Amino acid sequence: MSNIKYSIIIPHYNTPELLLRCVTSIPERNDIQIIVVDDNSPDAIDYQNLFPAVFRNNVQFHFMKESKGAGAARNEGLKYILGKRVLFADADDFYVDGFVDMLEEHYACKEDIVYFNIRSVMSDDLTKPAYRNDAKNKLFEKYAKTKDSALFRCNYCEPWGKMIRYRLIKDNNIRFDETRVDNDHYFSVVSGILAHQIRVVNKPLYVVTLRKASLSFNYADNMDKLLIRLGVETRVQIFEKEHGYNVKPMPVRGLMVLLLKKKPRIFIQQLFKLKQKGIPTVKLLFQMFNPKYMK
Numbered sequence: 001m002s003n004i005k006y007s008i009i010i011p012h013y014n015t016p017e018l019l020l021r022c023v024t025s026i027p028e029r030n031d032i033q034i035i036v037v038d039d040n041s042p043d044a045i046d047y048q049n050l051f052p053a054v055f056r057n058n059v060q061f062h063f064m065k066e067s068k069g070a071g072a073a074r075n076e077g078l079k080y081i082l083g084k085r086v087l088f089a090d091a092d093d094f095y096v097d098g099f100v101d102m103l104e105e106h107y108a109c110k111e112d113i114v115y116f117n118i119r120s121v122m123s124d125d126l127t128k129p130a131y132r133n134d135a136k137n138k139l140f141e142k143y144a145k146t147k148d149s150a151l152f153r154c155n156y157c158e159p160w161g162k163m164i165r166y167r168l169i170k171d172n173n174i175r176f177d178e179t180r181v182d183n184d185h186y187f188s189v190v191s192g193i194l195a196h197q198i199r200v201v202n203k204p205l206y207v208v209t210l211r212k213a214s215l216s217f218n219y220a221d222n223m224d225k226l227l228i229r230l231g232v233e234t235r236v237q238i239f240e241k242e243h244g245y246n247v248k249p250m251p252v253r254g255l256m257v258l259l260l261k262k263k264p265r266i267f268i269q270q271l272f273k274l275k276q277k278g279i280p281t282v283k284l285l286f287q288m289f290n291p292k293y294m295k
Contacts, residue, residue, distance in 0.1 A: 071184065111198050226259060
């Protein structure tokens with residue numbers, strides 16, 4: 001197995017048809033290791049009979065004993081890495097045709113992370129475009145003008161769409177949060193900031209789909225999700241500040257606006273907690289009520 005160049009980790013829960021679509025978008029090659037970590041799906045024991053195409057020669061299937069979410073599943077997958085370069089995919093997404101040729105072009109580069117662009121479509125109709133690539137397109141457009149690496153280090157907040165040197169993850173013991181939502185944001189920013197050098201490639205490598213049942217669609221539809229996301233965003237903000245990065249507007253602003261609208265009392269409590277953690281709350285309040293940031 002020493003010839004493995006790429007290890008692709010795919011967390012999965014109870015969407016075997018979509019997992020099949022994802023896995024089959026990856027060619028069956030001896031230098032590609034596919035690590036599927038099932039998060040204790042109800043019928044996972046039957047997958048090998050129902051979806052044999054998922055269980056190819058270069059696919060390793062690992063089963064979580066209890067459901068802990070995508071972050072824990074990805075952390076489990078990191079235990080089995082054999083490749084020098086690591087990629088992440090969500091089970092309901094897939095790769096573009098010929099994406100391995102793009103990886104090969106940059107495999108031997110000196111950069112720790114190669115950031116690629118993405119496409120986005122509706123999961124139930126792949127002919128219909130979705131909006132989940134809009135922010136990435138703006139990121140690439142801004143980078144083309146400024147060449148500011150902080151744009152990608154701090155604002156490409158998902159693990160997919162990248163090729164990461166495994167040594168970066170291993171040497172810095174970078175792991176995913178094991179929260180139910182927003183478990184990939186801190187990992188993405190920490191790896192981006194700790195990378196010695198990065199490369200930006202404005203070509204789509206990966207297709208992000210949109211499903212109404214997905215966590216990304218239901219971003220903060222209840223108080224628990226909102227507070228989890230606020231906690232993650234706060235840790236990200238503190239890490240960025242500690243490493244000399246100043247990204248505006250503050251990432252916690254939008255969540256605090258939602259919190260103020262839903263639960264003003266909890267908003268006040270969280271505001272004091274943010275102040276205790278060193279977040280500049282006066283600046284935050286200014287951004288929240290400044291028309292420039294309210295658009």
